[in-house]
Amino acid sequence: MKIAVYPGSFDPVTNGHLEIIRRAAALFDQLVVLVAVNATKHYLFTAEERADLLRSCTVAIPNVTIKTHDGLVALYASDINATAIVKGLRAMSDFDAEFQQSLINRQLNETAETVFLPASSSSMFLSSGMVKQVCALGGNIQAFVPPEILWQIETKIRAQAQKQS
Amino acid sequence: MKIAVYPGSFDPVTNGHLEIIRRAAALFDQLVVLVAVNATKHYLFTAEERADLLRSCTVAIPNVTIKTHDGLVALYASDINATAIVKGLRAMSDFDAEFQQSLINRQLNETAETVFLPASSSSMFLSSGMVKQVCALGGNIQAFVPPEILWQIETKIRAQAQKQS
């Protein structure tokens, strides 16, 4: 059985992430979506909120599991005998950072292969940061996030935006 | 009448921005330079200071107006019936972020076209951040900013640099 890990911040999950999850779930027998918890980074949503949003929009994909993790992805992949670490590759700006990460991961865990799935043209330029910025400025983000969690995402981002202004 | 919007932080305006303003003013009937006000970002100059510096160096270009705005550029462009959103395109590193922004803007306002003007070779690598860094370290920024506002920019940056050291 081939297991893959798809790590990320998912702060919050977008349609771009969901598309990668669907496609990776079709390539591997089991897919673990791994919500990164990094003490030095500031997130808008807590790790549990980010995991719950992911669960809400992947409930219909049977071979997907959502987990949170606060260590190295490469070591987690090794612990669960994963064959692959999946990353979405969008515009050029992802390229260097993802390449660097993949080489480091190989050094830390030789048995899990990094696999890049190219974003579709419609989500080529979609990011969690952009979703937060557009929503905080009063824009409509309905084309960018899964419908079942739109309301939760909007509520949180707007509350936060109000606090800061 | 074709109206264009040229949005940016302008913290502070550089010769590179001024060059884009001059060229965009020649392409369109009216050009609104829009000073972004973003509660989550930290600026050195206040929105009003940034607008005033822009006014001082564009006073001779009749079809240019300076405004400040704290919402989405795409919606502002829609409100004033602008045909175009103008962005300067410098080195490669601008490319992805500007493309992302242009696609988001199209989703938010289908009638305002994003138009990129390539930087001239002399301002290809010029940025507000670089101006602030060079000046704070005691360097000469006279080749990088309009002469009529050089003194104001230097005074502010050096005062700030002294506070931090």
Added chain:
Amino acid sequence: MKIAVYPGSFDPVTNGHLEIIRRAAALFDQLVVLVAVNATKHYLFTAEERADLLRSCTVAIPNVTIKTHDGLVALYASDINATAIVKGLRAMSDFDAEFQQSLINRQLNETAETVFLPASSSSMFLSSGMVKQVCALGGNIQAFVPPEILWQIETKIRAQAQKQS
């Protein structure tokens, strides 16, 4: 009156080119689409065929004219008092060549501004070369070229492919 020139090989015109034509026609009063004729380059379609294909699919846009030209674009733009030279900007690989060309054009004609229009996400990766390659190998190109000229394009490319094999 603002006149713009949109130069290219158009060998053959794709939906990506057509999209740029529509958007540029909305930005300027007159748009001249300029079919490049370059003795040192090998084209599949003759200059007249390329111009005719363009005419067939732009007939409904009143302020667009199609011309062929075998000299420097910058000098042509100067001759017709054009304010702008329009270029579509797709993926990263266009960037350097287009920047180079824009700087050269400025040196040859200071009054015509190069203006880049970013490709939409659906035509970000579309090119004449790709259309020819897919069609020659028996693939369906209907999503990539205007419907009114699909048949002409397919007929020519397949005839050529048969000759070479």
Added chain:
Amino acid sequence: MKIAVYPGSFDPVTNGHLEIIRRAAALFDQLVVLVAVNATKHYLFTAEERADLLRSCTVAIPNVTIKTHDGLVALYASDINATAIVKGLRAMSDFDAEFQQSLINRQLNETAETVFLPASSSSMFLSSGMVKQVCALGGNIQAFVPPEILWQIETKIRAQAQKQS
């Protein structure tokens, strides 16, 4: 059973290709290495020679098969019910062309996912073209190609180089 296709020119196969083959063979149940035959392209080795070189250096990997093909990869993948089309991703220059190809392939065959495997740091800058150039100029290519086929590759390239000079 998950089948993957790894298409390419392999003119000739390098250590970089072989590394991708090994890693893709570990990710999927069956891997078909597909030697492209394109009437409009000029190859140094014939399709059969390129396939034979690949067979010689993959004989020890049980789930790898070598095939030649002169049509669209996306349609071939569809014919054999492949889940994935594997591409190696080396330096930045591969990025745009590979992205373009992956989007076209998705349009032609929605069921085969393009999967990018990042080159290891030692083959990041290795290409068939570079191997041919170094060898033709009398350089040592032993670090760049599999040892069991080094002699055959050198013989062919040097014979060709002699003919041209």
Added chain:
Amino acid sequence: MKIAVYPGSFDPVTNGHLEIIRRAAALFDQLVVLVAVNATKHYLFTAEERADLLRSCTVAIPNVTIKTHDGLVALYASDINATAIVKGLRAMSDFDAEFQQSLINRQLNETAETVFLPASSSSMFLSSGMVKQVCALGGNIQAFVPPEILWQIETKIRAQAQKQS
């Protein structure tokens, strides 16, 4: 006598930096490694600690000196009559920032030439930031930093990571 300056944050020095130091020391008669002190930037190691780590791993290279400096590199280079400012060039993401810096430096000091040394393939994706991240998450950084200072670097990063969690 040709003097070169190699400026950087070195927070902390990695094998990638050390490789550039060795190669630059072979190209020039004297090499000054300049540890940047920037009041507006946050470092993990103090300027003196960063300089000491550098001294520990360059003690065997006779023509290398380590200095700290809190002003503009271009002016420092001018003060010591340096012929060259050396920068390592790794992946694409360094390119724009380094080019910008080199053009600014030329404006500030016409006599010191910026010289880029390309990273070797093994340190192409190595950075101080990555070393700190991997170590903070409990990973092994022994392949990334000089052995004589591994212990000091690990001790500091782990102490810091513990404070933040």
Added chain:
Amino acid sequence: MKIAVYPGSFDPVTNGHLEIIRRAAALFDQLVVLVAVNATKHYLFTAEERADLLRSCTVAIPNVTIKTHDGLVALYASDINATAIVKGLRAMSDFDAEFQQSLINRQLNETAETVFLPASSSSMFLSSGMVKQVCALGGNIQAFVPPEILWQIETKIRAQAQKQS
């Protein structure tokens, strides 16, 4: 004594090449400009013509010598005990090819370091190919090539353009 080699096609030499020659001549004790002769490439100017154009415009720089060579640059550098192979680095598009070449060169000759000199902003987008194209189409190339050889370059390119049309 430090010797450097600056290899290239120089078909023909441009102001961009000349600028790199001047700067490299200031960095090293001896600079050999190496005109590449490659049987598989088509040049407009013969190797001797390219060398003579270079000699005409470098006659005033005492430590520069012009040579032609039809083998591997790395081996030539080794034969003359060169410390460095100098390459100009212009826009992003040079980057990958030059990096690839530098890694190959290191494999072939460990003692000659590749050294990149960034183009100045005025020659960032200048190339021999662009000079030939502009001149062939009747444009003015006087800003792009050294004045002492302008006439020879124009004569050759225009004669060639006439033959092809």
